[in-house]
Amino acid sequence: MAKAITWSKPASKALRAAGVRVAELDTSATPGFKGDKRAGAELLLERQAVLSDLQEKLYANGRSGDTRSVLLVLQGMDTAGKGGIVRHVIGSVDPQGVDHAAFGVPTAEEKKHHFLWRIRKQLPKGGQIGVFDRSHYEDVLVVRVHELVPPEVWGKRYDEINKFERKLVDEGTTVVKVAMFVSLEEQKKRLMQRLERADKYWKFNPADIDERAFWPAYQEAYQAVLDRTDTDYAPWHVLPADHKWYSRLAVTELLIEALQNLKLDWPAAQFDIDEQKKRLAKA
Numbered sequence: 001m002a003k004a005i006t007w008s009k010p011a012s013k014a015l016r017a018a019g020v021r022v023a024e025l026d027t028s029a030t031p032g033f034k035g036d037k038r039a040g041a042e043l044l045l046e047r048q049a050v051l052s053d054l055q056e057k058l059y060a061n062g063r064s065g066d067t068r069s070v071l072l073v074l075q076g077m078d079t080a081g082k083g084g085i086v087r088h089v090i091g092s093v094d095p096q097g098v099d100h101a102a103f104g105v106p107t108a109e110e111k112k113h114h115f116l117w118r119i120r121k122q123l124p125k126g127g128q129i130g131v132f133d134r135s136h137y138e139d140v141l142v143v144r145v146h147e148l149v150p151p152e153v154w155g156k157r158y159d160e161i162n163k164f165e166r167k168l169v170d171e172g173t174t175v176v177k178v179a180m181f182v183s184l185e186e187q188k189k190r191l192m193q194r195l196e197r198a199d200k201y202w203k204f205n206p207a208d209i210d211e212r213a214f215w216p217a218y219q220e221a222y223q224a225v226l227d228r229t230d231t232d233y234a235p236w237h238v239l240p241a242d243h244k245w246y247s248r249l250a251v252t253e254l255l256i257e258a259l260q261n262l263k264l265d266w267p268a269a270q271f272d273i274d275e276q277k278k279r280l281a282k283a
Contacts, residue, residue, distance in 0.1 A: 005035035005043065017179070017236035022223045023216075027183045028242040033249065040245045048092040049251045052258035057127060057266060058114045059097030062127010064267035067125040068172040068259050072251070073132045075141070075217060075225075076180030078208045080188035082133050085178075087250045089255070090131055099124045102133040111202035115139040115157065116164055124173065129255070136161055137225055144224075145217045158228035165234040174258045175234040178251060179222060184215055214227040 002013055007014070014032025031050035033040065058070065072090075075083040078187030090098055110118045116136055140157050165175055182190070191208060194200040211218075230236040238253060241247045 004130065005033075005065075007032045007253065008034060010257060011250050012237065012246055012257050014236075014252070015239055015250060016236035017226045017230045017238045020226060020238045020280055022060050022181065022219045022226070022238075025181055025238065027186065027240045027242060029240045030243060030246045031240065033246065037243070037245045040243075040249045042250060044245070044249045046251070047256060048089075049254050051089075051259070054256060054264060055097055057095040057260070057264040058129065058259060059094060059127045060098070061264060061267050064270070065126075066267075067126035068262060069126055069128050070131060070174045070176065070255065070262075071130040071132065071168065072255065073135045073137070073175065073177040074180065075135060075178070075222075076241065077182065077187065078205070078211065079183050079187045080180035081241050081244050082180060083203075085248060085251050086131060086133060086242055089251050091131070092252075093129070097128055099130040100133070101131070103135055103138060106227070111236045116160070119164075123168070126172070126214045128252075130173075136164070137229075140225060141218065143212050143222045144221045155264050158224075161229050162231060162234075163212040165229075165231070169233045172261065174256050176254050177234060177236045178254065179226065179236055179238050180239045180247065182241045183214065187212070203279075259274050 009032050011032055011050075021186075030040075048142065057067070058066075063067070074085055076082055083133070084176070090100070099122065103118070103122075106118065107117075119136045122130070123134070140154050140161070140200050168175060191204065194204040226236050239247055239250055239252075
């Protein structure tokens with residue numbers, strides 16, 4: 001019987017952002033995993049079951065008063081696969097235990113407030129896995145690239161973000177940050193697929209083509225994010241995302257690691273079990 005293909009090292013270590021140069025990243029690589037698409041798909045099914053069990057324990061503990069939570073932050077250019085992560089990874093767990101928020105262009109109301117105002121409103125409650133499809137990092141990425149505010153404004157936000165995430169962690173939220181990168185060529189391929197399939201038209205935005213002209217500027221902005229906000233308490237993971245199957249497997253592993261580190265167990269009964277058995281027998 002052939003030996004099952006697994007990770008050569010934990011995904012959190014294989015994808016750690018420390019020392020990564022965005023402009024030099026091989027977006028077709030599969031760090032830490034030597035198997036092919038088929039092996040990845042088979043392992044994903046196994047690991048989804050593990051993730052589902054751990055997430056249920058987190059949710060059960062939250063229902064019993066545990067205030068701990070997990071926040072998955074997904075950042076990436078258009079077509080990087082953030083939606084696929086939500087569908088194929090987060091979609092494998094109980095939706096009752098998930099808080100999902102997608103952050104687009106700030107509304108008129110949101111623009112009246114500090115940039116973290118809308119973020120704080122969407123933070124996961126105890127027992128929940130929160131998922132941010134884009135996040136507070138938009139305010140040092142898009143804002144920087146398109147010069148929406150002066151450098152002296154967005155330049156202060158790195159430290160503000162670090163303090164914000166430090167507080168989150170101190171209050172019991174495990175922060176899992178994933179920066180997803182596709183090549184310019186892979187992005188063009190995915191955009192073309194959206195234009196060739198009627199069921200994908202809704203995902204296409206003509207502005208995505210315009211954004212391709214800013215690719216070098218986005219690489220610089222992402223590099224600054226990694227350099228300034230990769231911390232021991234809220235580390236960045238850099239995910240080569242040309243292979244969707246690998247992206248989904250990697251994020252599944254990152255979430256499993258985060259949940260395992262919480263050392264979860266099923267909450268103890270808050271009632272006399274024998275007494276309730278007797279009552280039920282007589283009912």
